[in-house]
Amino acid sequence: MAIKIKLFANFREGRGKIVEMDYTPGMTGQDVIDSLGITAPEIAALIVDGVDGKVDAMLAVPIKEDGYMAIFPPVAGG
Amino acid sequence: MFGYMGKILRVNLTTNEVTTEDLDFELAKKYIGGRGLGTKLYMDEVDPQVDPFAAENKIVFINGPLSGTATPTGGRYMVVTKSPLTGCIASSNSGGEWGAYLKYAGYDAIIVEGKASLPVYLSIDEDKVEIVPALDLWGKMVSETSDLLQEKQPGSKVLTIGPAGEKLSQMAAIMNEKDRAAGRSGVGAVMGSKNLKAITVKGSLKPEIARPDGLKAVTKECRTLLKENGVTGGGLPTYGTAVLVNIINEHGVYPTKNFQGGQDPDAEAVSGETLTEKYLIKRNPCHHCPIGCGRWVKSDKSPDGIGGPEYETLWVFAGDLGIDDMEVVIDANYWCNELGIDTISAGATLAAAMELYQRGYITDEMLDDDVILKFGNADSVVHWLKKMGNREGFGDLLARGSYRLADFFGVPEYSMSVKKQDLPAYDPRGIQGMGLQYATSNRGGCHVRGYLISPEILGLPEKLDRFDLAGKEVWAKVFQDLTAVIDSTGLCLFTSFALGAQQYADMLNEVLGTDWSAEDVLLAGERIWNLEKLFNLEAGISSEEDTLPPRFLEEEMPDGPTKGWVHKLDELLPLYYKERGWDEDGIPTEERLEKLGLL
Structure with a gap:
């Protein structure tokens, strides 16, 4: 099974819009960003399987077997 | 002076x-x-x-x-x-x-x-x-x-x-x-x-500055903060406000088809990333602005470029109408500018009309063989914008905004507005603080009277639980008061992604020769907010209008990460009134007005 990582804004540079990764039991958001070369302080917002929260907390949440993550750098507007 | x-x-x-x-x-x-x-x-x-x-x-x-x-x-x-x-x-x-x-x-x-x-x-x-x-x-x-x-x-x-x-x-x-x-x-x-x-x-006159050297120093500090901030020095200059399309959509609060849903599978087509990659010619900054979020973009019909579009415009002519075509959005933006119409209210009124058509209130006969106002019909957008701007035929009714349109058919509940002003691009069911802000905004439905999207979605200055009610009345008041300050200085609200009340006080002090603290300027913001509230009360706008359309209070979000939620305004509003020092009917108390120097 693979999980889907959705990337946005400058996180797409050199990585693309969507990255698929092989699922391994117990893998977390931290494992994902480590493999993508993204550090926690670069992330402003993070969604794991449809749930958002504080970045540090969400990075520790196990991803579902067919799950997804959405990772955002600091963005805003209005 | x-x-x-x-x-x-x-x-x-x-x-x-x-x-x-x-x-x-x-x-x-x-x-x-x-x-x-x-x-x-x-x-x-x-x-x-x-x-x-x-x-x-x-x-x-x-x-x-x-x-x-x-x-x-x-x-x-x-x-x-x-x-x-x-x-x-x-x-x-x-x-x-x-x-x-x-x-x-x-x-x-x-x-x-x-x-x-x-x-x-x-x-x-x-x-x-x-x-x-x-x-x-x-x-x-x-x-x-x-x-x-x-x-x-x-x-x-x-x-x-x-x-x-x-x-x-x-x-x-x-x-x-x-x-x-x-x-x-x-x-x-x-x-x-x-x-x-x-x-x-x-003209060529310039204001006299109380402490020029001090202003030079604080301006340098603020420019550095803006440059080093990930939003004002990165996201906004690179992608413009359009960068919000994807993040709002991923959180399931990107309104679709007149707020009937909260997530659009095709939103990427009108995202900031797509706008930058395929349509951007150059940045189009305002006066003395180091952020430069303004865009100058091209389209098939405007190969030399036009100004815009902003996030709200992208949403309202795409997701809210069920279209998702960047060419349509840019063309609609152009015509709104030319006719001199607010893009949010124009698009939101078309969305309301399309829902009224969907539900049988607007019929083909009423449109007099004109282009059908139906979700997904790209041909209808500019056609009806022109009729709206020139008040021709059915466009005369559309020109009055979504509330008066829906009320004409006896169903004002299909207008997604607060105090008759059309709501912007964030569904309050999944952003409880923002919903409170919408309901209490002194100018009606509005996102820039207290941009609670920052903490509830974007994680700025810290990430709040967007569904949790705790403390949201405090956040709403502080954001509303600080926004009133920024709107009074002559600066752009977007500076607040990098600057705080202290920096605004510092800039004002060096220019005016004052010695205000952050608390002083926030008190001025509260004074302004209360002054506006007093006008509304005297104009006959009671606090009963501090509410949201029934859809958000009664209908659960049907899809996406916000599925199942409604807005809990009845719990938040009394807390907000108390936080403001108002009575339970939402009327500013004499004690509070005296403290603010308004009596």
């Missing part, structure tokens, strides 16, 4: 009189400028129950003490009047250059009163001020009007209305530099009601 130019220009269009008055420096400092001082000047002269289109109504154009200084983004101006859309106080602001140029012409504010017998425009070149016949401009689009006036007065900045303002559409905007809009609350129609087509400003 430091910071201010010390002069107010008064223009009576009934008598053709132009006079100048000294600015009361102490009054100005109490209300800062812009939104705060403009509201105070307006309220001191106008009966809150005035008909917005009556000659007795007035309209104030005002910059802030930081406008035209070296501070970052100091080019904004505010338009204060009574809104023909909401009946509330309207303070609609715009960027570009016009606000700074009003100061260079030597004025802190223009108060326009009365009504011209025939169309006119106002020409300002420092002390030379003329009311000029404008019959030749009446009926012309915004860019043609701007070009003609710049030919007559080279070097000036032009503010004008389009056909929508002339024809008193409640969603008419005031445009400056062709593509910058004081878009909300129908302020363009108040200009139109006075037969005032445009105002040109020109």
Whole structure:
């Protein structure tokens, strides 16, 4: 099974819009960003399987077997 | 007098009189400028129950003490009047250059009163001020009007209305530099009601600064903070406000089809990333702005480029209409600018019309064999915008905004509006603090009176649980008060992604020679918020209108990460009133008003 990582804004540079990764039991958001070369302080917002929260907390949440993550750098507007 | 130019220009269009008055420096400092001082000047002269289109109504154009200084983004101006859309106080602001140029012409504010017998425009070149016949401009689009006036007065900045303002559409905007809009609350129609087509400003005067060396230092500090901040130094310059499309959509609060859903599988087509990759020609910054979020984009119909679109515009002509075609959005943006219409209210009214068509209230016969107003029908957008702006056929009804449209059919609940002003691009069911902010906004449905999206979605300055109610009344009050401060300085709200109350106090202190703390300026913000509330109450807008459309209170979000949620306004509103020091009916108490210096 693979999980889907959705990337946005400058996180797409050199990585693309969507990255698929092989699922391994117990893998977390931290494992994902480590493999993508993204550090926690670069992330402003993070969604794991449809749930958002504080970045540090969400990075520790196990991803579902067919799950997804959405990772955002600091963005805003209005 | 430091910071201010010390002069107010008064223009009576009934008598053709132009006079100048000294600015009361102490009054100005109490209300800062812009939104705060403009509201105070307006309220001191106008009966809150005035008909917005009556000659007795007035309209104030005002910059802030930081406008035209070296501070970052100091080019904004505010338009204060009574809104023909909401009946509330309207303070609609715009960027570009016009606000700074009003100061260079030597004025802190223009108060326009009365009504011209025939169309006119106002020409300002420092002390030379003329009311000029404008019959030749009446009926012309915004860019043609701007070009003609710049030919007559080279070097000036032009503010004008389009056909929508002339024809008193409640969603008419005031445009400056062709593509910058004081878009909300129908302020363009108040200009139109006075037969005032445009105002040109020109000058080379500069305000005196109390502590120039101090201002230089604090400006450098603020520019550094803006540059080093991930939003103001990265996301906004690179992608513009359009970068919000994906993040709002991924959280399931991106309204689709008149807020019937919260997630659009095709939103990427109109995202900031797509806009940057395929349509962006260059950035299009406002006066003295180091952020530069403005866009200059091309499309098939506009190969040389046009200004825009912003996030709200992208959403309202895409997800909200079920279309998702960037070419359609850019074309719609162009026509809104040309006709002088608020993009949010225009698109939201089309969305409401499409839901009314979906539910059988609007029928093919009513449209008189015209293009069908149906979700997903891309051909309908510009077609109906033109009819709306020119008030032709069914477009005459659309020009009144979604509330009056839905109310005409006896179902106002299908208008996604607060106090008759159409809501922007965030579904409150999944952003509880933002919903509270919508409900309590003094100018009706609005995102820029307290942008709770920052903490609830974007994680700025810290991430809050967007569904949790705890403390949201405190966040709403602080954001509303700080926004009232920023709107009064003459700076752009987007600076607040990097700057805090202390930096605004520091800039004001160096310019004005004051010694305000962060708490002092926030108190001024609270004073301004309460002043606006008092106007609304005296205008007959009771706190019963501090509410949301029933859809958000009763219908669970049907899809996406916000599925199953409604907005819990009934729990939050009493807490908010208490936090503001108001009584349980939402009326400011004497004790609070006395503390704020409003009694």
